[in-house]
Amino acid sequence: MLARKQSMMAAVAVAMVGFGAFAFQSTSAGSGGSAKTVVINVTTGPDEIMSVVTALHVAEDALDDGRHVVLFFNGRGVTVPVKRLHQDLSLGDERPLWVMLDELVGRGAEVLVARESARILNMADAEFMNGTQLGQWGGSVFCKMHGESVVFTY
Numbered sequence: 642m643l644a645r646k647q648s649m650m651a652a653v654a655v656a657m658v659g660f661g662a663f664a665f666q667s668t669s670a671g672s673g674g675s676a677k678t679v680v681i682n683v684t685t686g687p688d689e690i691m692s693v694v695t696a697l698h699v700a701e702d703a704l705d706d707g708r709h710v711v712l713f714f715n716g717r718g719v720t721v722p723v724k725r726l727h728q729d730l731s732l733g734d735e736r737p738l739w740v741m742l743d744e745l746v747g748r749g750a751e752v753l754v755a756r757e758s759a760r761i762l763n764m765a766d767a768e769f770m771n772g773t774q775l776g777q778w779g780g781s782v783f784c785k786m787h788g789e790s791v792v793f794t795y
Contacts, residue, residue: 678787679703680711682794683718687730687738693721694732696795697741704748711785712745715755715778719762722752722770746772753782 681700685692700710714722722742731737736744746752756766756775766775774781786792 676707676709678711678785678790679708680713680782680786680790680792682792683712683714683721684716685795686717686720687726688717690730690732690738692795693718693738694735694741696793697738697745699793699795700745700750701741704745704750709785710745710750711753711782712742712750713753713755713782715758717758717762719754719758719764722754722773723764723768724770725768742770746770751785753785 679700681696681703683693683696687693696712700712703710712722721738726739726742728739729737730739735741742752752770752773754769754773754775755778757778759766759769759775769775776782
């Protein structure tokens with residue numbers, strides 16, 4: 642009786658491990674479906690460079706993982722994806738912010754800016770880097786998000 646109970650428990654354990662492996666595989670970005678979306682919500686400006694650099698590194702990691710990345714700049718964050726960003730602005734030995742951002746866009750990341758945040762800060766559409774999508778407050782970000790989206794805020 643004890644041997645039979647131990648055999649059943651072993652079979653249940655094997656089944657659980659198998660199911661867990663299947664569940665993990667089906668939620669990974671490379672499981673054959675469309676890439677999962679990661680939204681990086683940047684609300685801080687270049688004056689809080691550590692937060693901005695961290696956000697850009699998370700975006701790089703998401704792209705490395707095969708995810709679709711949306712960089713959503715709002716609040717003071719709208720002062721980051723601009724043409725006039727100081728060319729040498731970096732954190733320690735990191736690449737300059739503009740280089741990091743340019744590389745992310747080159748790898749397929751989308752840049753969205755909340756036009757109302759820019760308007761409040763007296764910024765014009767022409768100030769933003771090429772390819773920037775401007776939308777009212779944040780409405781345009783919702784059409785980029787799907788059922789399996791993840792949002793990080795910096």
